[in-house]
Amino acid sequence: MTGQDKFHWAKRVSRRDIQRLYESDAQGVLDEELLDQVHFAIHARVSDMFDVREAQQTGRVKCRECGEYAREPLRYNARGGTNAGRGECHPGKH
Numbered sequence: 001m002t003g004q005d006k007f008h009w010a011k012r013v014s015r016r017d018i019q020r021l022y023e024s025d026a027q028g029v030l031d032e033e034l035l036d037q038v039h040f041a042i043h044a045r046v047s048d049m050f051d052v053r054e055a056q057q058t059g060r061v062k063c064r065e066c067g068e069y070a071r072e073p074l075r076y077n078a079r080g081g082t083n084a085g086r087g088e089c090h091p092g093k094h
Ligand SMILES: [Zn+2]
Pocket: 063, 064, 065, 066, 067, 068, 088, 089, 090, 093, 094
């Protein structure tokens, strides 16, 4: 894994995939592989939303690598972005 995508957030779940899933089910041939894919995509997305919510409410940011809390508190930049998901929990650990 490269440093660039080490701390990425889960991508949006594809509406097209969800539509294809419903269509396959309606046709009586549920695409179970696609079901797994959508299931994990939704789970990852929601889990990340909970991490962001926790960071907003408590100021504590979880390390994306190991799940430990970072020493650096949540900060907002001038554009409204945050430092959540960036950097390491403890410098040099990963
Ligand atoms: Zn860590």
